Amino acid sequence: MPKTPKLAADAIIELIDHPDRPIVLIExxxxxxxxxxxxxxxxxxxxxxxxxxxxxxxxxxMEVSLQCLLGCxxxxxxxxxxxTVSMIYxxxxxxxxxxxxxxxxxxxxxxGAVNVPLAFDHAKILQDYVRYRRxxxxxxxxx
Amino acid sequence: MPKTPKLAADAIIELIDHPDRPIVLIExxxxxxxxxxxxxxxxxxxxxxxxxxxxxxxxxxMEVSLQCLLGCxxxxxxxxxxxTVSMIYxxxxxxxxxxxxxxxxxxxxxxGAVNVPLAFDHAKILQDYVRYRRxxxxxxxxx
Numbered sequence: 001m002p003k004t005p006k007l008a009a010d011a012i013i014e015l016i017d018h019p020d021r022p023i024v025l026i027e028x029x030x031x032x033x034x035x036x037x038x039x040x041x042x043x044x045x046x047x048x049x050x051x052x053x054x055x056x057x058x059x060x061x062m063e064v065s066l067q068c069l070l071g072c073x074x075x076x077x078x079x080x081x082x083x084t085v086s087m088i089y090x091x092x093x094x095x096x097x098x099x100x101x102x103x104x105x106x107x108x109x110x111x112g113a114v115n116v117p118l119a120f121d122h123a124k125i126l127q128d129y130v131r132y133r134r135x136x137x138x139x140x141x142x143x
Numbered sequence: 144m145p146k147t148p149k150l151a152a153d154a155i156i157e158l159i160d161h162p163d164r165p166i167v168l169i170e171x172x173x174x175x176x177x178x179x180x181x182x183x184x185x186x187x188x189x190x191x192x193x194x195x196x197x198x199x200x201x202x203x204x205m206e207v208s209l210q211c212l213l214g215c216x217x218x219x220x221x222x223x224x225x226x227t228v229s230m231i232y233x234x235x236x237x238x239x240x241x242x243x244x245x246x247x248x249x250x251x252x253x254x255g256a257v258n259v260p261l262a263f264d265h266a267k268i269l270q271d272y273v274r275y276r277r278x279x280x281x282x283x284x285x286x
Binding site for chain 2: 001002003004005006007008041042043044045047048049050053062066067068069071072073074075076081082083085086089138140142143
């Protein structure tokens with residue numbers, strides 16, 4: 001079997017019982033530091049949606065419901081640790097997040113006004129998400 | 144870095160200058176045998192869309208244009224060689240496919256009436272694709 005990029009799954013968690021449906025971001029414990037969409041590596045033997053739900057639970061203590069796929073982010077330079085492809089889901093949850101595991105902090109943000117430094121390509125992903133919320137269109141395929 | 148599933152990219156190629164926009168399937172040279180959506184493993188350092196276009200070129204001799212993502216297929220049992228996650232794109236091309244590389248044969252099919260045995264979970268993926276053609280909706284997230 002050939003070597004392929006690492007695979008990750010992330011969930012943009014919408015807090016549906018908060019006004020204006022804000023989202024959850026976590027502050028990373030490990031490098032690269034900064035804030036990020038909750039997520040992490042997919043285990044062998046685990047489906048990608050299952051990984052997104054598990055990572056959301058581990059980092060935010062929330063049970064999320066995946067709504068749809070925003071996109072597949074695969075630029076070889078997007079992760080300084082090595083080529084990692086992330087599947088980004090839009091998810092919903094009730095209640096309040098609590099930081100745990102790889103998250104040292106958790107925050108609730110208006111996705112159009114995030115005022116913390118974001119790791120990886122997560123600023124671009126949130127731009128795509130904000131456009132999706134406004135237009136209903138997922139980002140186009142970019143090579 | 145943890146071990147994660149292998150990553151593949153496949154393209155459902157619509158022949159847009161043929162009547163009724165049929166699709167291209169290839170007959171596999173290597174196990175698992177049978178027919179399949181053209182595609183293959185993503186290289187480290189290569190984006191997932193680039194891999195889908197490259198594999199389509201290698202197996203069908205066609206230059207394809209990716210239109211959208213149908214979905215991410217990640218059931219751990221979908222590939223008998225080991226856990227492999229496939230990103231499935233819908234693509235378009237002009238002209239006639241010619242089998243090459245890992246394809247011993249190539250065929251042009253009405254996607255709703257495929258009468259050859261399909262490898263992997265490609266029969267289910269084509270069902271999802273036929274539904275997408277009819278309704279415009281991508282398949283829901285299944286865990």
